[in-house]
Amino acid sequence: MLAVVADQVSKTYKKSDVPALDGVSMSIERGKVYGLLGPNGAGKTTLIRVLATLLKPDSGTATVEGIDVVADPIGVRTRIGLGGQYAAVDEFLTGRENVVMVGRLYNLPKAKVEVRAQEVLERINLVDAADRQVQTYSGGMRRRLDLAASLVGRPDVLFLDEPTTGIDPRSRVDIWELIRELVSGGTTLLLTTQYLEEADFLADTIGVIDQGRLIAEGTSEDLKERIGGVVVQLHVDESYCKPAIDAIKDLTGSEPLHDADRDFLVIPAEHGSQSLIEVVRAMDTAKVPIIDIELHKPTLDDVFLSITGHAAEVETADDRVPESGVAR
Amino acid sequence: MTTTAARPTRERVSPAHALKDVWIITKRNLRRFIRMPQLLLFATVQPVMFLLLFTYVFGGAIDIPGVSYIDFLIPGILVQTVMFGSTNTATGLTEDLAAGVIDRFRSLPMARGAVLGGRTFADLVRSAGVNTLMIFVGFLIGFRPAGIPQLLAGLVLALMFGYSMSWVFASVGLVARTPEAAQSASFLVVFPFVFASSVFVPVQSMPSWLQVFADNQPVSVIATTVRGLTLGIEALPSGKTIEGMVALSLVWIIGIFAVASPLSVQLYRRIFS
Numbered sequence: 001m002l003a004v005v006a007d008q009v010s011k012t013y014k015k016s017d018v019p020a021l022d023g024v025s026m027s028i029e030r031g032k033v034y035g036l037l038g039p040n041g042a043g044k045t046t047l048i049r050v051l052a053t054l055l056k057p058d059s060g061t062a063t064v065e066g067i068d069v070v071a072d073p074i075g076v077r078t079r080i081g082l083g084g085q086y087a088a089v090d091e092f093l094t095g096r097e098n099v100v101m102v103g104r105l106y107n108l109p110k111a112k113v114e115v116r117a118q119e120v121l122e123r124i125n126l127v128d129a130a131d132r133q134v135q136t137y138s139g140g141m142r143r144r145l146d147l148a149a150s151l152v153g154r155p156d157v158l159f160l161d162e163p164t165t166g167i168d169p170r171s172r173v174d175i176w177e178l179i180r181e182l183v184s185g186g187t188t189l190l191l192t193t194q195y196l197e198e199a200d201f202l203a204d205t206i207g208v209i210d211q212g213r214l215i216a217e218g219t220s221e222d223l224k225e226r227i228g229g230v231v232v233q234l235h236v237d238e239s240y241c242k243p244a245i246d247a248i249k250d251l252t253g254s255e256p257l258h259d260a261d262r263d264f265l266v267i268p269a270e271h272g273s274q275s276l277i278e279v280v281r282a283m284d285t286a287k288v289p290i291i292d293i294e295l296h297k298p299t300l301d302d303v304f305l306s307i308t309g310h311a312a313e314v315e316t317a318d319d320r321v322p323e324s325g326v327a328r
Numbered sequence: 329m330t331t332t333a334a335r336p337t338r339e340r341v342s343p344a345h346a347l348k349d350v351w352i353i354t355k356r357n358l359r360r361f362i363r364m365p366q367l368l369l370f371a372t373v374q375p376v377m378f379l380l381l382f383t384y385v386f387g388g389a390i391d392i393p394g395v396s397y398i399d400f401l402i403p404g405i406l407v408q409t410v411m412f413g414s415t416n417t418a419t420g421l422t423e424d425l426a427a428g429v430i431d432r433f434r435s436l437p438m439a440r441g442a443v444l445g446g447r448t449f450a451d452l453v454r455s456a457g458v459n460t461l462m463i464f465v466g467f468l469i470g471f472r473p474a475g476i477p478q479l480l481a482g483l484v485l486a487l488m489f490g491y492s493m494s495w496v497f498a499s500v501g502l503v504a505r506t507p508e509a510a511q512s513a514s515f516l517v518v519f520p521f522v523f524a525s526s527v528f529v530p531v532q533s534m535p536s537w538l539q540v541f542a543d544n545q546p547v548s549v550i551a552t553t554v555r556g557l558t559l560g561i562e563a564l565p566s567g568k569t570i571e572g573m574v575a576l577s578l579v580w581i582i583g584i585f586a587v588a589s590p591l592s593v594q595l596y597r598r599i600f601s
Contacts, residue, residue: 046526049431052435052436053434054431054435054600055600071338072338072339074338074340074341074437075338075339077435077437077438078339078437080435081435081436082432084428084431084432088427088428088429088431088432090360091427092357092359092360092363092364093356093359093360097359101352101356102432102436104348104352105349105352105433105436105437105438106436106437107345107437111353126435133363149432153436213570287601
């Protein structure tokens with residue numbers, strides 16, 4: 001059963017001649033986590049906005065839990081939760097008031113909403129701060145509250161638009177753990193991110209999006225395989241490159257890749273860490289001083305590079321422009 | 329999925345739910361308002377300042393036959409306060425847009441009009457509160473209406489006008505999009521209407537070319553009517569009746585509301601395409 005389906009969805013914003021979405025098709029099986037990965041401006045937020053009924057597509061169709069997002073937006077909205085990069089919680093309300101308000105707008109009965117609010121606040125571990133105004137919260141607490149608000153209506157499908165953009169790395173890992181736990185009960189999740197490791201950590205399936213097009217899709221492992229297996233990355237001084245290459249040729253029987261810009265030698269590590277040890281020994285024998293050596297497992301960064309020909313341009317939170325319809 | 333077949337083709341928000349949604353948003357906006365002390369301060373101190381400034385600084389130089397200046401002024405201040413108060417609709421909406429709060433609201437199964445409805449209602453309640461304070465301060469410095477029912481009638485008319493103007497400023501905010509632009513645009517609308525009017529001085533004191541505008545524009549019509557309601561017929565310029573002025577005021581109020589509210593709803597929907 002597919003919980004989310006996008007079929008040839010296209011959208012071009014007014015005042016823009018470049019499509020934000022250019023015929024995107026994807027689907028998510030019920031209970032699975034789909035990570036939409038791409039640089040800023042790739043169209044991630046636009047796709048979430050279409051699926052969450054905030055934006056009508058110019059063409060193509062989309063359904064959530066089998067319901068068409070354009071034909072029956074209220075039907076879709078009763079079944080979804082949306083959490084965002086803005087952490088759209090109200091500064092001047094307390095955490096609890098925020099959650100209760102959203103719960104009431106989901107039409108939860110008044111008597112039940114307090115109980116439900118307490119429940120989600122406990123789950124996100126925010127009970128102690130629940131009766132303080134949100135303006136006293138840290139960035140990480142706001143994100144957690146935003147998650148609570150998106151969960152209070154018990155959504156079948158959860159959309160999280162860059163849930164950790166702009167927060168510090170330590171809180172980021174906490175939020176990953178929390179999200180993983182929250183969807184473990186079978187909630188379908190569509191997550192967008194600029195962070196390659198975030199998609200890797202959370203998603204069952206990863207879609208790579210660039211300039212409004214889905215350019216690759218698969219599991220994290222599938223994508224990693226595209227650029228080959230584990231390698232030993234060896235950094236030696238320029239003057240030692242020649243003897244180092246000769247030594248590796250003797251060892252493996254083939255010439256290593258030579259990244260002349262960085263004086264890196266890249267050697268396939270067929271035996272994992274054993275290969276690393278062999279390279280170290282060979283360098284020792286050849287009297288080549290090693291500046292740095294590591295066993296490099298391919299990351300999604302490498303995937304992005306190999307698919308698009310350019311690195312994922314991850315901007316810092318400060319100089320990014322929100323990718324919303326409002327700002328245009 | 330067995331539930332698909334049983335589901336209606338399109339779910340709707342029932343009128344009872346819509347009212348509940350408007351109330352929830354109203355409550356949220358009022359909570360925000362009382363928890364922003366600086367806003368509360370400016371919203372109350374500014375009109376009190378206007379009141380004292382005009383009473384004690386300019387009032388002595390303004391001679392109105394048959395009516396004391398403070399009695400003349402308070403009805404005008406009530407209208408000025410609702411005009412300034414309704415600009416809050418523009419800034420409040422744009423602040424919510426900028427913060428992404430409206431995105432969250434739009435992703436919820438709530439009534440489509442609840443965001444605008446709850447905004448304008450909250451601003452109405454706020455104007456009612458500030459005007460109550462104005463009347464209280466007015467009493468302290470010598471304001472004497474014809475009676476409490478007359479005063480209440482004037483207050484209700486001023487608030488009705490403020491409510492319809494809230495929808496004008498909702499449109500202004502939705503065109504301006506950012507809080508800063510919304511504020512500038514609102515003042516551009518407010519100043520000519522509030523100052524080239526019968527709010528602070530009788531229009532007869534203005535040059536004749538300005539009188540044509542000042543005498544006929546809605547803020548003057550409402551201010552003069554509120555004056556007639558609270559003080560009695562002798563406070564009206566000769567040849568005008570209270571009934572006639574109330575009728576004219578209602579035409580303005582209903583007319584402005586009838587144009588501005590569908591316009592705001594349209595603009596609100598258009599923002600997100």
